[in-house]
Amino acid sequence: MLVSNLKDFTHHTWVDKALVYIFSIGAIIIGFVMYYRSKNSSSYTDVHVKDLGFLIKEQDAILIDVRTPKEIAAGVIGQPLEIELGLGMKEKFKSLDKNKKYILYCRSGRRSVTASKIMAGLGFSDVNNLVGGYIAWKNGE
Numbered sequence: 001m002l003v004s005n006l007k008d009f010t011h012h013t014w015v016d017k018a019l020v021y022i023f024s025i026g027a028i029i030i031g032f033v034m035y036y037r038s039k040n041s042s043s044y045t046d047v048h049v050k051d052l053g054f055l056i057k058e059q060d061a062i063l064i065d066v067r068t069p070k071e072i073a074a075g076v077i078g079q080p081l082e083i084e085l086g087l088g089m090k091e092k093f094k095s096l097d098k099n100k101k102y103i104l105y106c107r108s109g110r111r112s113v114t115a116s117k118i119m120a121g122l123g124f125s126d127v128n129n130l131v132g133g134y135i136a137w138k139n140g141e
Contacts, residue, residue: 044116044127061101105130
């Protein structure tokens, strides 16, 4: 009977240890996944034309126009940085201060969503997309 109890004890102890290891490894994996997601977040905020003046004047937001040079020649909002969506964009973003507030826009707001995701993914803390883009601004929407 003592041998039987000893085997049960040894068996349960081994199972308990295995479960502790499995749960520990699982917790470590979940921790890494959560950390990785937080570092590679592509979070940005949509802003509207009605908020643009306040964000630029009161919160020192910097405008970034991601349109083509031909589109930019037709008109811009304020005095934006001109960083066309495409090759070299990430390198230009990397030269900017990651702690400042940025508002990205394009013609209609679609390309600037892509650019906003890229910028946020690079670790910028305050990235904003102008809903409706230059068209919305020009129409006063």
